Amino acid sequence: MALQKMQxxxxxxxxxxxxxxxxxxxxxxxxxxVIKLSKDAMEQ
Structure with a gap:
């Protein structure tokens, strides 16, 4: 439940x-x- 809230x-x-x-x-x-996101940010 907490994980769903965070995501x-x-x-x-x-x-x-x-x-x-x-x-x-x-x-x-x-x-x-321009918005740049690292792959690490997207995985988190």
Missing amino acids: GSFLNEYNRLEAYANEIRMTNLCSDV
Whole structure:
């Protein structure tokens, strides 16, 4: 149960990061936004 909560939390935070990056892309047309995650981060 705790593991499911942690994984859900991680996925929610990742989705929020992507939404934030998209907002920057839309509001600041001259900005480049790149999100880099290591393989270790994705496995965790």
